[in-house]
Amino acid sequence: MNTHSKPSSQFSLLGQRRFAPFFWTQFLGAANDNISKFALTVMVTYQLQLHWLPPAQAGLVIAALFILPFVLFSATSGQLADKYEKSRLMRFVKSFEIAIMAVALWGFWQGQVAVLLACVFMMGMHSTLFGPVKFAYLPQQLNEQEITGGNGMVEMGTFVAIILGNLLGGLLIALPEVGALYTGIACLGVAVLGRLAAQFVPHSPAPDPALRINWNPFTETWRNLRLARENIVVFRSLLGISWMWFFGVVFLANFPTFAKEVLHGNEHVASLLLVVFSVGVGVGALLCELLSRRHVEIGLVPMGAIGMTAFAVDLYFASRGLAPSGLQSVPVFLSQAAHWRVLIDLGLLALFTGLYSVPMYALIQLRSQPSHRARIIAANNILNALFMVASSLLAGILLGAGFTVPEVFLAAGIANAAMALYITLLMPEYLLRFIAFIASRLVYRFKLRGDENIPTQGAAVLVCNHVSFVDAVLLMAASPRPICFLMDHRIFAQPVLGWLFRLAKAIPIASQKDDPATYERAFAQARQVLAEGDLVCIFPEGGITRDGELQPFKGGVMKLLEGQPQLPVVPLALQNLWGSFFSRVERGEAMVKPFRRGLFSRVGLVAGTPLKAGEVTLERLRGEIAGLLRT
The missing domain is CATH 1.20.1250.20 (MFS general substrate transporter like domains)
Structure with a gap:
């Protein structure tokens, strides 16, 4: 890298x-x-x-x-x-x-x-x-x-x-x-x-x-697809990008007919539609860096899919019942208010298409093995071409069967909703990152410092203070990679959060005294995650703080680090979450008063300099996190 x-x-x-x-x-x-x-x-x-x-x-x-x-x-x-x-x-x-x-x-x-x-x-x-x-x-x-x-x-x-x-x-x-x-x-x-x-x-x-x-292009294409399938997230992202081209071609290929037969515009109006669509995609692509805060934020993919469907459907309604007329020039076309709704729908549809596609391209580039990255991208190009051909054929069949162009657009929007739901169910990481994206930008104003200390490659242990029921969600938003969390088994009983953390494949852990088998199984699973080169996060206080103060650390973190002296350990400190809806401030209970601090309350995460596992003690680790909390 x-x-x-x-x-x-x-x-x-x-x-x-x-x-x-x-x-x-x-x-x-x-x-x-x-x-x-x-x-x-x-x-x-x-x-x-x-x-x-x-x-x-x-x-x-x-x-x-x-x-x-x-x-x-x-x-x-x-x-x-x-x-x-x-x-x-x-x-x-x-x-x-x-x-x-x-x-x-x-x-x-x-x-x-x-x-x-x-x-x-x-x-x-x-x-x-x-x-x-x-x-x-x-x-x-x-x-x-x-x-x-x-x-x-x-x-x-x-x-x-x-x-x-x-x-x-x-x-x-x-x-x-x-x-x-x-x-x-x-x-x-x-x-x-x-x-x-x-x-x-x-x-x-x-x-x-x-x-x-x-x-031999046929055997090599098959081999490239097999290489892509070795990383299921990469392969399904390839399919997601190909679907985007399938969706986009429905609109691009039908602009001339849409302009002439539905909008009653001349060839310059058809060119205007192409310009609006292209500018929309470009703006959406540029917005990705701003919204993602410089990371590969695949939480934008579900957001993009929602926007693609919403504005494709509204484009159908916006283009129904337009009064027939002769072919209009661009100035005449723009003088009618109903046409502006069509252009806005088209521009926003394209903008959300840009939000949808850019994070997936970046994800494929980062998570593909460098030795065969180009071959995986070549496989993506083949899939894109096949999906575009299939899209053109299917649109042609629908038009030949008597569908109007707006009805084809509506069908594309509905199909996109179904495909987005399918991809999300296949790849929970997209949904989890979307939830984390919403939580860190709408529920809270989330400020991240020291993010360069969170590794983008290789195994590492993240160690964080435990303030609320959404600590893991905010950590998801901060990390460019998936994190496997070791979490108190009791949190899995929470109605919504339990489902979310099971979806995230968090590892339930109990105290050694209460459930020795669950305790040992949790550490075995966490070591396997580290062996595969991924991130593990542990909350060493053993539970959510009840007074807002940093609690004594339990020995589980040291057990996790045993026999791995070179493993990076990253201290993390969540700030200003105490007193929020998800923290225990009402008689030791959380989630009692909605909007206790309103929306957009300021919270933060500070990532400290990584330590080597062989140099870590409980006292030093707690001191590092306490120091970060004061910054």
Whole structure:
């Protein structure tokens, strides 16, 4: 993991060599994809009459040719990205783009549509080769606190590039007489700029240089999926991202028809819908760093899914019953209040799509094994392509069966709710992080200090004072990784919290005197978690404080550390929770007076410098936490 110090914001990454050349390389590549594709679509639709490629089919054929290489060559591209140094691969791919665009220049100039279709296929291959390199490069150069912001910048840049590429391609190809030539020159020029940017991408060593390439795409695709399935959270996140593309394509592919037949707008209104959607995704992607406080916050995924469904459903209601009219220009379209609701729904739907996707990309990058990270991302690209094709086919079937476009949008929103529920049930970590996210931002104003002391990799024991019934929830919000909690077995009897902690796979523990078997079993399970390289948290006071003071520590923490002298032990101190609804302040009882301190009361967590287990004593550990409570 990269250990660069974190910048002041995600935008400051654009001033650093480890990110800026890479960002502009991928930005220019995405723009060039869309300049060439959109210009070719306009050329075939408006300027040429081809009996073998009817205008109504041009967009579908071009999209299919671009996606096909993702299915055929993603498995090979993932292997290449794991085997070879990444800046070298980027430069090769961008040189390949120059060659493609040199041919495309001739194709545009001469009006050779067959040649341009071949170039679309080759640009799909260019993007197929670049995708695994792109997403495997980020975790090599950015640390855990930067990777959400970095992914947000890439997502934002990609959608801005889509907008600019479509606008530039449409404007250039429409120029009388010289439009095709100027389009070809622009494509070649953007490719050259991308190659120049790639020249400054820093060295990123190959994670598996001894890898032997398997050139069979079918067997390698299956092997990549098996690699992904080794980490079930990663694999299900791949499916979650692919579902996002399934959902998004329903809207993107139907904007022209939606604009013309439902909104009664001209082709510029269809472009406006694309701009609103792209800006929405970009804004949502950028918001991820702010909302996640620089960590990979997968609690945003359920929030994103809720917003996607809510605004897809409202888009259906907003677009019903619009008065028929002739095709309207953008100014006329915007002069009607009913249309603003449609645009707001579309923009917010896209914003929540950005919130949904960025944390999942970051999670995959962080939790995939570095030696085959690019191959897992390649498997994701294959799944994305298959889901997009399936989405287009299913939407086409629904439209052919008599569904209107708004009804297809409604079906997508309902299906998204069902899928979100299914994913949440399969992956409780998403739900737990969402609950922790809400608790730490809405119930409390939660301030975290010393978060760099909470390990992002490897086993460690977290030791914390115990103030309330929601201590574990706040610790979940503070940690970039799942935590396995050793918790008093009596808390599992609480109606809601008990269910939550069972979902979190917390380990129930009883005192050795009351239940020796449960006591021994709890420590055996906790040691197994540590052996697997994960985090364990223990509350050494043995119960929730009844007077707000730090209680004497019991010996269980020392039992957990036995025989592991190098194991990191991180002291943690929860501050200002005493007196809240979830602490024992009413005759020793908690949860008696709702809103005792109102909403948004200030609480905090301070993480101290890790200690080595071999240096820890109960007295020292208690002293460390007492000192943190006073800071």
